[in-house]
Amino acid sequence: MALETESTFYETISSQLLEHNKGKFALVVGNELLGIFDRPDTAYARGIELRGNVPMLIKPITDEQKIESIPAMVLGLINAHVQ
Amino acid sequence: MPTFNSVPFFVPPGGMPQVAPQTLLINGPILQVQIEVPTALASVLQRDNQPIPAPIDGIGLIDTGASITSIDQSVFARLGVNPVGIVQVGTAGGQQQQSTFPAKFNFPGTGLPTIESSAALGCNLTGQVVMGNKAIIALIGRDLLANCVLVYNGTTGTFSLSF
Numbered sequence: 587m588a589l590e591t592e593s594t595f596y597e598t599i600s601s602q603l604l605e606h607n608k609g610k611f612a613l614v615v616g617n618e619l620l621g622i623f624d625r626p627d628t629a630y631a632r633g634i635e636l637r638g639n640v641p642m643l644i645k646p647i648t649d650e651q652k653i654e655s656i657p658a659m660v661l662g663l664i665n666a667h668v669q
Numbered sequence: 670m671p672t673f674n675s676v677p678f679f680v681p682p683g684g685m686p687q688v689a690p691q692t693l694l695i696n697g698p699i700l701q702v703q704i705e706v707p708t709a710l711a712s713v714l715q716r717d718n719q720p721i722p723a724p725i726d727g728i729g730l731i732d733t734g735a736s737i738t739s740i741d742q743s744v745f746a747r748l749g750v751n752p753v754g755i756v757q758v759g760t761a762g763g764q765q766q767q768s769t770f771p772a773k774f775n776f777p778g779t780g781l782p783t784i785e786s787s788a789a790l791g792c793n794l795t796g797q798v799v800m801g802n803k804a805i806i807a808l809i810g811r812d813l814l815a816n817c818v819l820v821y822n823g824t825t826g827t828f829s830l831s832f
Contacts, residue, residue, distance in 0.1 A: 588752045588768045626787035630753055630771050631709035639710055641751040644787070653757045653764060656735040658808065659792065 591616055592643035603647045614643040622647070670818070672831040673700060673779035690826025696799045698821060698828045702729035702807050703775040704740060706748050707785060710771070722748045724775065727806030728799055731819065731830070735810030737769075738786055741794040744806055745770045754788050767791065774813070781832065786813060 592614040599619060603612055613620040613629040615637050623629040626644050633642040675698065679689035705724035706714070714721050725744045737756065745752075752768035759765075769788035776783075789807075797805040817832040 589755055593755060626753075627707075627709070627771075627785065630707065630787060633753075634709050634713050638713065639749065639751055642753055643755070644753045651757065653759050654735075654737040654767075654790065655759050656732070656737065656739060656790075656792075656808070656810070658732055658734055659739075659760075 589641055589643050592641075595619075596643060596645050600647075604649055607647045608649075610647050612643075612645045612647055614645065615640060670831045671780045671782060672829055673776065673781050674827065674829045675700065676827050688826065690824070693821075693823065693826040693828065698731040698819075698830075699728050699799055699805070700731075700779060700830070701777050702727060702809075703777050704744050704748065704806065705773045705775065706750055707771040707773050710750065725806065726777070728803045729774075729776075729807040729809050730797075730799075730805050731814070731828075732808040732810055733814065733819070735808055736812065737788070737790050738772075738810040738813050739790040739792040739794070739808040740770070740772055741804075741806045742791040743795075745772075745791055752791070756788070756790065758790065774807075779830075781830065784813060784816065784832070788812075 595617045596614050607622050611623045611626050611629045613633050620636060621632060629644045677689045677692035678686040680686045703724045703726050706722055711721050725747055750770050752770055754769040755766050756769055757764045758767045768791050770791055771787055772789045773785045794805055799805060817830055820829045
């Protein structure tokens with residue numbers, strides 16, 4: 587699974603981030619928090635600049651868990667599927 | 670506000686073009702899309718004198734039922750774009766974690782402006798074709814449509830998209 591290290595690391599710091607940075611975006615590469623940003627595109631640009639074209643986790647700092655929905659795939663309305 | 674009006678035509682053998690309302694019914698609201706590396710990545714590649722992968726052309730299907738825009742995983746692989754996030758996706762078998770990627774959309778021949786998505790879902794659209802052999806490479810979901818005005822006229826078989 588991609589970004590497993592980053593996700594695990596984020597879980598260890600998420601409660602701290604929620605205290606003061608709710609609504610912003612955390613940029614994590616490996617086991618390192620590279621910054622907090624107002625926008626995801628700004629986080630991506632900074633991540634690319636600092637670490638190059640590598641997998642990175644840009645995580646909305648929120649206590650809500652959003653579940654995406656794509657009925658066309660789930661219901662087989664088209665012959666496509668998530669990986 | 671730039672607007673793309675889709676008015677499908679059918680040309681019978683030896684005849685004049687005719688409006689074909691059933692095309693929208695059969696294919697859904699589709700338009701030409703071109704996916705390229707995000708601007709931030711292109712800038713870094715250029716700075717480092719590395720080649721910028723050529724954009725990938727295909728068909729985008731507007732899917733108002735989808736909360737998030739999806740792009741065929743192979744597009745990201747060909748562009749060399751790495752994942753930037755994980756989202757939970759509801760599936761028939763329960764929730765599933767999927768990777769998201771940044772993407773830049775062009776809409777050739779439509780007059781619509783370029784837009785960038787910070788988190789498009791990677792999915793498998795292999796084998797999805799319309800109009801015989803044109804590959805669908807993206808399902809345009811409500812996250813991108815949040816920036817648009819979409820008018821779907823099933824009676825005339827036309828739709829328009831503005832943003």
